[in-house]
Amino acid sequence: MLTLSETFETIRGVAAEPLEGAVCKGMDLDLFFPERGAPTEEAKAICRGCPARFECLRGALERRERFGIWGGVSERERRVLRRRVARGASIDSVVAEAIGRRPAVPSAARERQIA
């Protein structure tokens, strides 16, 4: 089983199977694991410009990551998102909304909109 640090390094691109496009690759990992009460804005700002943001946050929700900034979202913010998923919301929609991306419309619904 991977340690937290190994998981983090793998996901963020400094180990065997990097998350493609991870902007934080090679950065100081402490930035993304701030002490309780420490500022998180710098890490969140980096995440906002990362092309891997959706996959990063989605993965963190799936793995139930308890610590750190993933996809620009703190642990407390992820708890709120996880509760929404637990109540039946689509994880893709929850993640898309959290990062400000429009949720994908399922193809059948899209065809109805076009017709």
Ligand code: SF4
């Ligand atoms: S979204 Fe943030 S934590 Fe995730 S890979 Fe990108 S820069 Fe790293």
